[in-house]
Amino acid sequence: MHNITGLVESRTLLLGTSNRKKIIELVHLLEPRGFRLRTPSDFEDVLEVDETGDTFMANAQLKAVAQAKHRQVWAIGEDSGLCVPALQGEPGIYSARYAGSGATDALNNAKLLVKMADLPDHQRQAYYVSTMALSDPSGHIHIQAQGECWGRILRTPRGEHGFGYDPLFEIAEYHLTFAEMGQGVKRAISHRARALRSFLARLDCLVA
Secondary structure, eight states, X not given: OOOTHHHHHHOEEEEOOOOHHHHXXXXXXXXXXXXXXXXXXXXXXXXXXXXXXXXXXXHHHHHHHHHHHHHTSOEEEEEEEEEOGGGTTOBGGGGXXXXXXXXXXXXXXXXXHHHTTTOOGGGXXXXXXXXXEEEOTTSOEEEEEEEEEEEEEOSSOOOSSSOTTGGGXXXXXXXXXXXXXXHHHHHHHSHHHHHHHXXXXXXXXXXX
């Protein structure tokens, strides 16, 4: 297991995701803590990590460990998705590829709407999950964190912002979808923000 001195001294973390919009959210929340953040696009070679885990956390750990060992840096792995209890948790860990390999957000949203077409309003609850894991360069996991955000799935999309299932995911208290919200509100209440707050509390303790 690596000593944390290297992390404390370098204040450098690799974000183990190539999703540009996820990176923007993570950078916005991590940079104010004084960390220098790197992404896979900072390197000439691209490391593709197969998401073979059977849970969100397992996939987050896979990404963190693979990137950390390959780059010999401290790395954060993140995995997230949408779960609909009335569909036995679908799309779940397959959220990004719900409509098949190479699926777009639009195709994934369309499939979800078809699967939920006959569900009454009181069975359209859903929640987003975000999981995060921190690995040292030897592949040891030091931190795990998870956040959830509950809402409901609409019958038609609304809003032009966000990504994934955001145009269908409405927060009842705001009467807005994630795709309609301003970034300030979303960053305060989202599953990723909640996971990161838990993650940062543990990170502060680790580097103190």
